[in-house]
Amino acid sequence: MNSFNQAPIFKLLPGAGSLIFTLLFSPLLYAGTGLHQPEDRITDQAINADIATYKQTQARIAEINNKGIAVTDYHLSKAQCWLDVSLHEYTRNDRSAFPQEALGQSDVILSALDSGQQPDSETPLVNDADRIRTDLWERIASLKSVQGLSCYAQKLACAEVELVHAGNEHKQQGWRHAKPYIQIAEDLVAEAAAIGDSCLSPAVAPAMQTQEQLDISADALFAFNKAGYDDLLPAGRRELDELVQRLNEVYARVDRITLTGHTDRLGSAQYNQRLSEQRAGTVKAYLQAQGISTEIQTVGRGATEQLDQCGTATKPTRALIDCLQPNRRVTVEVSGIRK
Structure with a gap:
């Protein structure tokens, strides 16, 4: 200056x-x-x-x-x-x-x-x-x-x-x-x-919650009229292992799993209710043992949701047992976010 x-x-x-x-x-x-x-x-x-x-x-x-x-x-x-x-x-x-x-x-x-x-x-x-x-x-x-x-x-x-x-x-x-x-x-x-807003991160679409349901044959899981952990058959264990693998590979997050046990119409309602609950509980225990930490709910429906009545006969013949096989199942419902 x-x-x-x-x-x-x-x-x-x-x-x-x-x-x-x-x-x-x-x-x-x-x-x-x-x-x-x-x-x-x-x-x-x-x-x-x-x-x-x-x-x-x-x-x-x-x-x-x-x-x-x-x-x-x-x-x-x-x-x-x-x-x-x-x-x-x-x-x-x-x-x-x-x-x-x-x-x-x-x-x-x-x-x-x-x-x-x-x-x-x-x-x-x-x-x-x-x-x-x-x-x-x-x-x-x-x-x-x-x-x-x-x-x-x-x-x-x-x-x-x-x-x-x-x-x-x-x-x-x-x-x-x-x-x-x-x-x-x-x-x-x-x-x-x-x-404009060019410096902002692009809006990410909210992840969609998905639900899927699959049935696992109880005959593959358990011997007839059995429901305990030690009663799981090799084929049933393999099927559950595949389910665990699917959950880990397909889902980014699993929020809830619901296991519903079903029986055929043979036997008393009380017996079938208890059997369906036990089978759902055993599947839950197996999944948890394989590292699934998601909340798992178990439900027993007994024989209340039959897929095939196979007539009205009640004598447990081999033909009737085989016909009623689709009714003996554990339904798996998965709710979560897919990858």
């Missing part, structure tokens, strides 16, 4: 030099985001002090970023853009309140972030800037309300600030001076709209 060469406007008294030095560099004069008054920005010392204030604000942004808040975060981006437009106008010798008020907005956001609070998302028209391009403000509001905001938050934050910047120029010097900043805002909004 070049020095301003001008005649002194007052005569220094003895000791006044050190006093002025103290005032210029006193933390009270430019602590936080306080800039020198426009009329005081006529010395290298004052200007350097203001530049130091900008550097301090920039360092605060870096520090917050180091704590884990992304550079592209909406609020941190907005703090950066307020800082940028403030410094831009300061270096253009804007003597209005805009540089100070814009820098003050950066400070407000950073103070909230420093304290772990959520900054206000409103964008004030600092220095009583004109509200221009209502269509862009409305477009920004629309883009801020959708899920994809995180994909383009930085661009929207800076677009808002640039619209205020443009409004300040428009009020001070007209549209021609506002045009470059309007263009910046237009470009940022267009870029945000083009990005």
Whole structure:
């Protein structure tokens, strides 16, 4: 920054030099985001002090970023853009309140972030800037309300600030001076709209709950009229092993298994009820022994759900026993999510 060469406007008294030095560099004069008054920005010392204030604000942004808040975060981006437009106008010798008020907005956001609070998302028209391009403000509001905001938050934050910047120029010097900043805002909004929700993970269709049912012949599982664990036949064990393999290979998650035991109509209702319950319980124990940890419910239906009556005879002849074979079964119902 070049020095301003001008005649002194007052005569220094003895000791006044050190006093002025103290005032210029006193933390009270430019602590936080306080800039020198426009009329005081006529010395290298004052200007350097203001530049130091900008550097301090920039360092605060870096520090917050180091704590884990992304550079592209909406609020941190907005703090950066307020800082940028403030410094831009300061270096253009804007003597209005805009540089100070814009820098003050950066400070407000950073103070909230420093304290772990959520900054206000409103964008004030600092220095009583004109509200221009209502269509862009409305477009920004629309883009801020959708899920994809995180994909383009930085661009929207800076677009808002640039619209205020443009409004300040428009009020001070007209549209021609506002045009470059309007263009910046237009470009940022267009870029945000083009990005859309592209950074979001594609929606995953919810996994469909499926149910299937299969019947295992009790004759393959057990000897006639048997139901104990030691009564399981080799063929029945193989069939249950295949069921376990299917559950492990086909299902990503098995939520529930229901085992329902059935008998034929021969014998008393009480006997058949107990036999059907025992067979379902034995199959449950075998599945659990093979590592199936899913909840397994067991039900006994006795002879209440016959598939084939095979007439009305009750004498257990070989022909009748063979005919009634489909009724002797364990039904397996599986509910879960397939791979």
